[in-house]
Amino acid sequence: MSAIRRVEVSGGTTYSIEIGAGLLDDGARLARTVRGRHALIVSDENVAPLYLARLEAALHASRPSLSVAHFVIPPGEHEKTLARFGECLGALAALGATRDASVIALGGGVVGDLAGFAAACWMRGIDCVQVPTTLLAMVDSSVGGKTAVDLPSGKNLVGAFHPPRAVIADTTALRTLPDRELRAGLAEVVKYGAIFDASFLDWLEAHAEALLARDDEALAEAVARSCRYKADVVARDLYEHGDRAMLNFGHTFGHAIETEQGYAGTRGDGLNHGEAVAVGMVLAARLSAALGRASAADVDRLKHLLERLDLPTSIPDGLAPQALLERMRLDKKADAAGLRFILWDKAGAARIVAGVPDDAVLAVLAAG
Structure with missing residues (x-):
């Protein structure tokens, strides 16, 4: 052992x-x-x-x-x-x-x-x-x-x-684990680097092929690092009143895609959870850039890493921006002030942003 x-x-x-x-x-x-x-x-x-x-x-x-x-x-x-x-x-x-x-x-x-x-x-x-x-x-x-x-x-x-x-x-x-499910898990691994630690993104870029090849040591290290990031934020915010919400980076968009597709990813004719989160992270990064909070270079870096891990980075065909927006209104991360998103200032530095304008969200959704 x-x-x-x-x-x-x-x-x-x-x-x-x-x-x-x-x-x-x-x-x-x-x-x-x-x-x-x-x-x-x-x-x-x-x-x-x-x-x-x-x-x-x-x-x-x-x-x-x-x-x-x-x-x-x-x-x-x-x-x-x-x-x-x-x-x-x-x-x-x-x-x-x-x-x-x-x-x-x-x-x-x-x-x-x-x-x-x-x-x-x-x-x-x-x-x-x-x-x-x-x-x-x-x-x-x-x-x-x-x-x-x-x-x-x-x-x-x-x-x-x-x-x-x-x-x-x-x-x-x-x-x-089927290859598709392994890649879906890697989307959540990438999330931790995106919101907490840009050096973890460096590590993932260096070990992308080893992870896809199911190298035992690389996978164990990725799991342990991810769990340490999550354990740290859970210790500070067990009931998701503050910092823990940052773990939802990409999830507001991703959950809307999953729900609008009727969770079809589990039947093979839509995105599964990890794939939807991968798309959602790119959309959240683009929204951050559109609001002047982050650089386009960081968006491109995230998109490229996800693509190296063979994950989708754009909204599937047939999903209307307005329908996705309506799904987001019922998301648990919405509140009385309106839609809340986890956005970033740069790779490894995320924050909770409330009251994001609908037109900015729709523009990102329309761009795919």
Whole structure:
């Protein structure tokens, strides 16, 4: 087993993110995260055949008496619904889960969000252990405790802040990740450099090919660095009243694209979350430049890096600017002052900007 990287997260609830190869087989490490005698493993039909039996076997090797049940959903963002949430609660009821039970989220962001929300609500809150199997989940959704399900009118509109008890990221799971999903995760990795640290963008430019080739050390380093950036901002702002909102760089545009496409990316005929965020980051950078806050050179640098990682950087055909703007009005990042965006002054230096004029946003959307 390679060296384990550890990132500590504080800010109300303290927990560890452990990153390394082979952690899915480390039964003792996994079992330490489960306090009671019940565990519900939540996964999807893509991930469960690969890793569920392996995870359960590792748990039972260290805790033979642990009562384990499974709740497996079809894959895709369109499954992150109130109906699936209710079914997950039903699985906890069937297990007889008590207040010291654990929900183990084995999968990507959809599984993590759904499982985390169920854990937040069962008996007013039980432990959730995040075991992410996608790069996107490792560097973003599994960390920080934001859990939710979607409504037809918007993404992540019903949810709760519920920090995990632990995050265990086995980087060998990335070997089975489809190329498109790996690239989607790299979009969120780029985001951390864009908003917090231009030197991380330097590192990503130097290691772009290694990351695409799934070099274990490069991926582990990218995950660890990303988690450290996120852990730092979560510690300062657990409930997203201030600095944590900067993690939404590109997401106001990206979520609007996803919602307007009906989350078609999970069916293969639209952008998935990471791809939409990649486009959204370029649009946010262009909006920053249009408002005189950033240089066109920084926009070009970001666009070029994303293109090197084989990510889209323009709005898909068929999406009307006005329709996207209306989606943004219902986004969680809008408030009484109007639309809020995360914009940047330069690469590595982002800020929250409220009251951005509609005409400026529409002009950027119209330019694609």
